[in-house]
Amino acid sequence: MWEYKKILQYPVQTCGKNLRMAKNVLTQYGGPDGELGASLRYLTQRYSVPHDEVRALLTDIGTEELGHLEMIAVIFGQLTEGATKDELIKAGLDGYNIEHGCNPFYVNTSGQTFDTYVIGSKGDARVDLYEDMAAEQKARITYENLIKMSDDERLNKTLIFLREREVVHFQRFGEALRLVDDYYSTDRYFYKK
Amino acid sequence: MLLNDKKRQEMLEKIMQYRFAVVETTLYLDTHPNDCEIIKRHNHFARKAKELMAEYEKTYGEMLCIYSDSDVVWNWPENFPFDFGKCCAYCKTSEV
Numbered sequence: 001m002w003e004y005k006k007i008l009q010y011p012v013q014t015c016g017k018n019l020r021m022a023k024n025v026l027t028q029y030g031g032p033d034g035e036l037g038a039s040l041r042y043l044t045q046r047y048s049v050p051h052d053e054v055r056a057l058l059t060d061i062g063t064e065e066l067g068h069l070e071m072i073a074v075i076f077g078q079l080t081e082g083a084t085k086d087e088l089i090k091a092g093l094d095g096y097n098i099e100h101g102c103n104p105f106y107v108n109t110s111g112q113t114f115d116t117y118v119i120g121s122k123g124d125a126r127v128d129l130y131e132d133m134a135a136e137q138k139a140r141i142t143y144e145n146l147i148k149m150s151d152d153e154r155l156n157k158t159l160i161f162l163r164e165r166e167v168v169h170f171q172r173f174g175e176a177l178r179l180v181d182d183y184y185s186t187d188r189y190f191y192k193k
Numbered sequence: 194m195l196l197n198d199k200k201r202q203e204m205l206e207k208i209m210q211y212r213f214a215v216v217e218t219t220l221y222l223d224t225h226p227n228d229c230e231i232i233k234r235h236n237h238f239a240r241k242a243k244e245l246m247a248e249y250e251k252t253y254g255e256m257l258c259i260y261s262d263s264d265v266v267w268n269w270p271e272n273f274p275f276d277f278g279k280c281c282a283y284c285k286t287s288e289v
Contacts, residue, residue: 006256008274009213011206057223064216070275077277103275168220175224 003061009067010160010161013154014078021150022079023109028146028162029072030106032118033138035056039040041119041135051183054125054176058132061169068162075158076104078126129177134169204249211242 028034042062049055080093080102088094096111106114120131143163147156218235222228250256256266 006273007205007208007212009216010209053223053226059218059222060219060223064220077269153263168217172220172224179224 001122007049012158014073015152016153017082018079022076025075027108030114031108033070033142035065037119045121049125057176073104129173131184132173136166140166208245211238214238
């Protein structure tokens with residue numbers, strides 16, 4: 001089970017209203033390589049993993065991703081704070097506002113809703129870990145693209161933290177893959193021919 | 194979200210730092226379970242985080258509802274780390 005803590009993983013700061021970037025960061029909320037997909041992917045892959053280390057890692061990283069999802073929500077809230085009708089229309093967020101008001105929703109930058117078809121869980125530890133390493137890379141480059149599009153230094157500081165987490169997760173998944181590979185390459189015969 | 198209460202914000206950020214160190218050492222230990230040096234560091238960070246959270250809860254109320262003592266007043270609904278109350282001026286205006 002999970003328990004909620006009333007604390008963000010890392011302080012979210014922005015320089016205030018910025019509807020253009022609000023629309024862009026939504027992809028890390030509900031885009032194909034965003035935090036929702038990451039969390040859902042790892043938390044459902046973990047059930048049939050026969051390796052203790054990998055089961056622990058998928059649970060811990062899947063949980064951390066939920067914390068990142070919350071951070072993206074708070075970023076979105078800060079970037080839309082005080083937006084007027086005209087500003088929403090100018091930023092192309094009027095349709096979004098009609099559907100979701102001030103809340104973040106699980107969509108990408110162009111408004112397409114999240115679909116679990118973008119995540120993979122094949123019930124094989126090695127296959128899934130390759131998927132996870134690819135996912136971390138895709139999330140990392142998405143953060144880098146967001147940072148390049150943003151002129152808000154405070155927002156960038158927060159995005160740089162989140163980007164860094166993708167790098168660390170990639171490393172840990174790589175180590176987990178090595179552990180699984182070692183396990184399957186070990187000779188488990190009880191006698192020598 | 195930055196709080197107006199400077200002391201409280203500082204305390205919260207200190208807790209974040211220790212909690213983050215706990216997350217980081219946990220992930221590392223998942224794939225390096227025999228690294229005694231990091232287990233020691235993990236234990237240190239975890240103890241510090243627990244201490245600081247207990248101290249914070251004494252002053253500012255529960256961060257984790259069910260295991261904390263609550264006074265007569267039920268203050269769990271206070272101090273969530275997000276507040277979209279002012280998020281979009283358009284949503285909050287009654288004029289259509």
